[in-house]
Amino acid sequence: MKTKVCIIGGGPSGLLLSQLLHLKGIDNVVLERQSREYVLSRIRAGVLEHGFAELMREAQCGERMDREGEIHEGFFIAHDGRMDRVDLHRYSGGSSVVVYGQTELTRDLYEARERMNGRVIHHVEDVKLHELTGDAPYVTYRSGDEIVRVDCDYVIGADGFHGVSRKSIPRGVLREYERVYPFGWLGVLSRTKPVSPELIYARHERGFALCSLRSQVLSRYYIQVPLSDKVEEWSDEAFWDELRRRLPEEVSQRLITGASIEKSIAPLRSFVAEPMRHGRLFLAGDAAHIVPPTGARGLNSAASDIYYLYHAMLGHYLDGDDSGLDGYSAKALARVWKAQRFSWWMTMMLHTFPDSIDYDRKLQDTDLAYLFSSEAALRSLAENYVGLPF
Numbered sequence: 001m002k003t004k005v006c007i008i009g010g011g012p013s014g015l016l017l018s019q020l021l022h023l024k025g026i027d028n029v030v031l032e033r034q035s036r037e038y039v040l041s042r043i044r045a046g047v048l049e050h051g052f053a054e055l056m057r058e059a060q061c062g063e064r065m066d067r068e069g070e071i072h073e074g075f076f077i078a079h080d081g082r083m084d085r086v087d088l089h090r091y092s093g094g095s096s097v098v099v100y101g102q103t104e105l106t107r108d109l110y111e112a113r114e115r116m117n118g119r120v121i122h123h124v125e126d127v128k129l130h131e132l133t134g135d136a137p138y139v140t141y142r143s144g145d146e147i148v149r150v151d152c153d154y155v156i157g158a159d160g161f162h163g164v165s166r167k168s169i170p171r172g173v174l175r176e177y178e179r180v181y182p183f184g185w186l187g188v189l190s191r192t193k194p195v196s197p198e199l200i201y202a203r204h205e206r207g208f209a210l211c212s213l214r215s216q217v218l219s220r221y222y223i224q225v226p227l228s229d230k231v232e233e234w235s236d237e238a239f240w241d242e243l244r245r246r247l248p249e250e251v252s253q254r255l256i257t258g259a260s261i262e263k264s265i266a267p268l269r270s271f272v273a274e275p276m277r278h279g280r281l282f283l284a285g286d287a288a289h290i291v292p293p294t295g296a297r298g299l300n301s302a303a304s305d306i307y308y309l310y311h312a313m314l315g316h317y318l319d320g321d322d323s324g325l326d327g328y329s330a331k332a333l334a335r336v337w338k339a340q341r342f343s344w345w346m347t348m349m350l351h352t353f354p355d356s357i358d359y360d361r362k363l364q365d366t367d368l369a370y371l372f373s374s375e376a377a378l379r380s381l382a383e384n385y386v387g388l389p390f
Ligand code: APR
Pocket: 008, 009, 010, 011, 012, 013, 014, 031, 032, 033, 034, 039, 044, 045, 102, 124, 127, 158, 159, 160, 161, 162, 163, 164, 284, 285, 286, 287, 291, 297, 298, 299, 300, 302
């Protein structure tokens, strides 16, 4: 098989790039290890920054997002028994975010790829990357007993944190930065009316909690749990009881509970791999970086990589200008690190740390007190949450 761009991974990063390139006539193939159903069964993030929503529209995939997604102009931080609102619209100079599930967004991208006869190949096994530093890279994979070879100009590693692409960069070249947090988030999806029309991030001595939503009939809630907890040990009832305890009284009284449709525990991690380019391989999304979900940056950081990569590819194929490709790693990483900083800060401010000392808790109190007493601090939070410019 021959193509211009071989994209490894059919998650949101890979599919979005595939769709954008296709619309500009740049031939590409997506290789995905799992089935489409499996990819679409993963419940992940749900907050899209303005620039990401624009990119979805440019990819001709914004119709359902615009119809069913909700525009949110603010969210709440609950602490010390009270609720303070962050007015995103006011403090970001008129911007907002779109609440639309990653699962739905991925479904829209798959449907668009199918509609346009895009090549998305599922169930590929043993994907291997070859000759990345030469002029003629290629990728091989196994399909049953057959080994298939894909010759291409460029390889995109959009295969998530556990993918093969990042591991194909030699150890001496790659530098990894990581922080693992001593807790996870237990998440529940339930077909119930959300407790609040806007998200509530709650700091509580028993641990952090988040009230989020997918629509006005579908709620997503999280509580911080120790890493040793097992999801099977958490009954729905125990989850709702614990969530109630961590919310201000007036909120917990309104909470409508129901059977969980999905329940899982995700560990929290900060991770960056540098550089994001090696020869003709370009990393994007979770393959290169992970953030704890507290700042809603994960999916959005993937989208900014795709924005830079897409424009770099347009420069190369349409204008013969390689400066975008040459500058990709530095440009993407500059924004990635800002998302890391913001996610780390939100995480540190709102979670309960098992080994914290009184001094640390006083600083957390002060961080929140400063935030809600300073317009400059609110502006800083808001501009990061709605997404820094690309
Ligand atoms: N070969 C082919 N495909 C692979 C391989 C491999 N060796 N390894 C992983 N994949 C596939 C996975 O099955 C998955 O569908 O790559 C895809 C990667 O998708 P995601 O993990 O969703 O990563 P990405 O597309 O970068 O999405 C951005 O940011 O914070 C997160 O929740 C957010 O998942 C979202 C991510």
